[in-house]
Amino acid sequence: MTHKTIKVLYFAALREALGTPGETVELPDGCTTLANVRSLIAGRGGDWDKLAQMKNLRAAINQRMADPGATVADGDEVAFFPPVTGG
Amino acid sequence: MTHKTIKVLYFAALREALGTPGETVELPDGCTTLANVRSLIAGRGGDWDKLAQMKNLRAAINQRMADPGATVADGDEVAFFPPVTGG
C-alpha cells in the first residue's frame, strides 16, 4: 500500500520554536490521528520535542479546528498552533 | 398663609388629550403630594378627568422622575406624561 502524505503548518510561538512555517510529512502505517501526527513529529527529538511540550496546543485539519482523536487522511492540511489571541 | 403655586406640564398623548402643554396651578392647603395634584386637576371634570383615567401615568418633579407620594413644594415644576418611548 502507498503511504499517506500530508501538509503540516505551524503558527506563532510554535512556528518560531520549530524554526519553520511548515513541511510535507509522510505518515507511516498506523499514524491515523492528529495525536499520532503530533507524536510522530515530536519524536524526531531536538527542537521538535517542543511540539510535545507546548501546553494547550490547538490543531486544525483542512482549516477547521479538530480534536486530538480526529482522523488524518491523505492530502490533508494539518496545522498546529498555540491558543488564539485575536480580536 | 400663602398658597403654593406650581408649574404643571403635560406631554405626548396626555398633552393632546388635555389640549394644553401646561399651566400654572395654585395649590389649596392639604394638596402636598404628586397624587394630590393629580386628583386636584382631574377633579375639574370634563377632559381633565383623562388625567385620572390614564393608565401607567408617569410624573416628574423639577425634571426628575417622582413617585405619587413625593412632596410638591412652592415653585416646583411638575410634569405628567405617559410611559416614555424613546431610543
Add this chain to the structure above:
Amino acid sequence: MSVSVREADFDIGAEIDALLAGRTDVGAVATFTGLVRDMNDGSGVHAMTLEHYPGMTEAALEDIVVEAKSRWDILAVRVIHRVGLLQPADRIVLVIVAGSHRGEAFAACEFIMDYLKTRAPFWKREDTPDGSRWVDARDTDDSAARRWD
C-alpha cells in the same frame, strides 16, 4: 459634553473619532444606533415625530451615564438622541462606550440603552396609513431595564 439632544443627524465614525481623540488606553468601543423602521406593530410607518421634555431629557441621560460609570470601569461615553420629524432609515439614537476591555463596554452600552428606553422622557408618534398614533411603551423594555436592578 457627553450627552446631546437635538434635531440634527450624527456621523457615527466622527463621533467615535472625537471620543477617542488622543487616547491610547482604549481597547474596546461598543456602540448602539437606533433607526426608524418602516414597519411597527404590523403597520407601515411613513414618518415619526419624537417629542421630548426639554431639560429633563438631558438631565435623565446624564444621570444614566453617571450610573453606568459607577457600575463599570469604562473610560468615555457619548449619547446623542434626536427629536423632531424623522423618516424610515433615519438614525434616532447613538450610544458609544469606550473602555479597556470589551465586557465592560458591551454591558455599559446595553445598560444605557435599556435605561434610556424606560427613564428618558421621549415619546414617539408614528404616521401610518391609518393615521397618526402614539407608540405604546413595551413590556419588554421594562423587563430589559429591570435586569440591571
Add this chain to the structure above:
Amino acid sequence: MSVSVREADFDIGAEIDALLAGRTDVGAVATFTGLVRDMNDGSGVHAMTLEHYPGMTEAALEDIVVEAKSRWDILAVRVIHRVGLLQPADRIVLVIVAGSHRGEAFAACEFIMDYLKTRAPFWKREDTPDGSRWVDARDTDDSAARRWD
C-alpha cells in the same frame, strides 16, 4: 462579503452605511471595535504584529457569523479583522450587527466577539521595552465564550 481579513484600516461609519444601504427594516445596529492599547499585562506596548492562518481565518469567521445568524433573528453582519503591524490606538477588529430590535443585535455582536477571541486563528505579538512577546490567551476569553454553549 460579510467577512474580511486584511492589512488595511477600516472606516466604521462607511462600513455601517454600506451594510444598511437601501434598507428600511433595520431598527438596531450594534458594533464593536477592538483597538491596540499602549499597555497590556503591566508593560508598555510600542507596536503589535498580528499573525494569522490565511484561509482558515476567513472560514472560521464565516462559521461564527453563520452560527450567530442561526441563534438570533438578525438581518446583516459585517466582520473585519486586520493583520500585520499595528500601533497603539490603531483599530484591530470591527463587528457590526444589524437587526430589527436591540436585544438580538447586542447579543449577536457580543457572541461573535467572544467566539472570534477563542476560535479564529489570529495571534498577537507585542513589542515592549523588554522585547517582543507573544500574547498569552486569557482564561476570561474562554469563560466568555463558554457562556454561549
